[in-house]
Amino acid sequence: MISCIIFCLLLISASTYFFINAKKIKRNILLGRKIKLNDNKNKRFKTMLLVAFGQQKMFAKPIPAILHFFLYSAFIITQIELLEIITDGITGHHRIFREALGGIYTFAVSFIEILSVLAFIGTIAFLARRNLLKIPRLTMNELNGWPKLDANLILIAEIVLICFIFMMNGADEVLYSRGLSHATNLNEGSLGFSISRHLGPMLYGNFPEGGLHVIERIGWWGHIIMVFGFLNYLPFSKHLHIVLGFPNTYYSNLKQKGEFTTLDSVTDVVAPNFDPAYVAKTNPNNAQRFGVKDVQDLTWKNLLDAYSCTECGRCTSACPQNITGKKLSPRKIMMDTRDRLTEVGNNIDANNGTFVEDGKSLLGDYITTEEIWACNTCNACVEACPININPLEIIVEMRRYLVMEESQNPSELTNMFSNLENNGAPWQFSPADRANWAKE
């Protein structure tokens, strides 16, 4: 009874705290500019199914894709077990689904156990890739400090969680074989779990009853506390991608990657020169700045992108400028965007719901113009992202701000602009000579 109360209190506080932080993240995302991305629902759903559920783009790199798939599928399937733990915790039962489900239950737990072993292998391999093999994209300078610790903490937590599962199931197997488990005795001699029926007796075969009950409870409580902890760690971690990866792919850009947005506010200025009957598309009273200086100038999708990024660095390792030693790193663009957005969110929280100007901005204090001007707009980063994040859009929007609001661009580009304006070509040739090639 006492354990039920403790459990319920834990459940309520963990859910409440998560809910509060999730709401903050939603609020932060909605600080972005409004855009409509609710067209073409079928295609969007299909994209989410393929890219997020199906992990389609992960398989561009088969080895990490398979390792990741172990963790991913174990995570998805474990939710069934979690449902039982929560039900047991509230009602004070032990393995409440077992009697009702019978063979299906044994199969489900066995399947989870096999996936957990695979996930264990995956986790060890991921730790090794980060800390021993030092895969370049996982050890770059931009990951120093919190990002690196964050990644390792999650992997270690994953290992601990898996250990708790096997403590719980293993001890219960031994108890069951002695007729001492709290699980309903179906007279089968073993609970029949694929891994624990062997692992349990091997580890705990000689343990006394009291010790076994303690191990089983440590496993059970440890497991659920890890889950609650993990849930509440998510909003502060790159690991949020396990949730946001799904909506982020749903709201993917469905157009050709080469199509950049058209600024209606600019069209409203330019079009009347060509069409006197042109009707403005934007309201001049709601004039926004051209391009992006700070996170509030980005669209909510850009901000969702930032929270969805798990810092895998596939974008950066595909970036031609980063490969050749330039400062630009698309991953850093996304990390900076999220960090600045978190800062803006904290500012709002500290000032009773309104943002108080802090003299900082995403462009300048986080992202430098050197990074922005290095981009080839080649879309390699966009292509590489396993959950369709678009760092390129942010870069181009910052160029727009620099050029159209600040007139700050590399001087060679000023030459290119004036050639274009005067000669209709980016070089200094006379427009009258444009067709000379045909006579040469």
Place this chain on the structure above:
Amino acid sequence: MDNQQSSIINQQLKVPFMSELIAKGETPEILFWVGCSGSFDDRAKKITKAIVRILNHVNIKFAILGTEEGCTGDPAKRAGNEFLYQMQAMQNISVMNGYNVKKIVTGCPHCFNTIKNEYPALGGNYEVVHHTQLVQELINQGKLKVQGGEFKGKKIVFHDPCYLGRANNVYEAPREIIQKLDVELAEMKRSKANGLCCGAGGAQMFKEAEKGNKEVNVERAEEALALNPDVIAVGCPFCNTMMTDGVKHFNKEEKTKVLDVAELIATANDL
């Protein structure tokens, strides 16, 4: 098709102007959008002429805008100058809509991408193909017969232009044409959707690179040259410049030529 003429190399090109055709009451089947590079850059002019040779050879009724053509605005747009981009775009759109243009072939993937994907939002709606797509179409329709000629048996590696490949998912058209030349088509590790940029895009063509440890075109040329090809085939005048410079960087210009797919077709078939 026109076999008496096709053997004459450097024959007089027929390059009709849109304004002349319209004045005669004729309508071309397709507008050839030459682009700035194809109009002014000495190396790229050869690609333009190769495309014209192909168009002349199949007797397709085409026209160019000539002096009425202006930059699509692509470099301005990629560099963040949306004002300048839209000025250029609307100017071009009003010219093309005035001529009731329906179909366009471009000699450059940047023009292709901008006109095809970005002009519709400003009132310019056309069917736009890149020249490799047009050549593929002509071959498939049986209008253009292609032989390997001097390239037969040679090793050719194709470098994907970002604005043709990733930006518009056109990967097969250039490869299909190259394979018609009876050559060995080699692939770099980074190709198609994973292709590496030549370094020119995003207005980088018009400025110095930021501080780093290598030029992008050197990185890319190195990758292509590792396959020891006879030809690095490209489909973009800017890639052409970058790859040519990259090959020169390694002093391999004797062994490895950088040629546009249109040049391969025109040269191999003495068009």
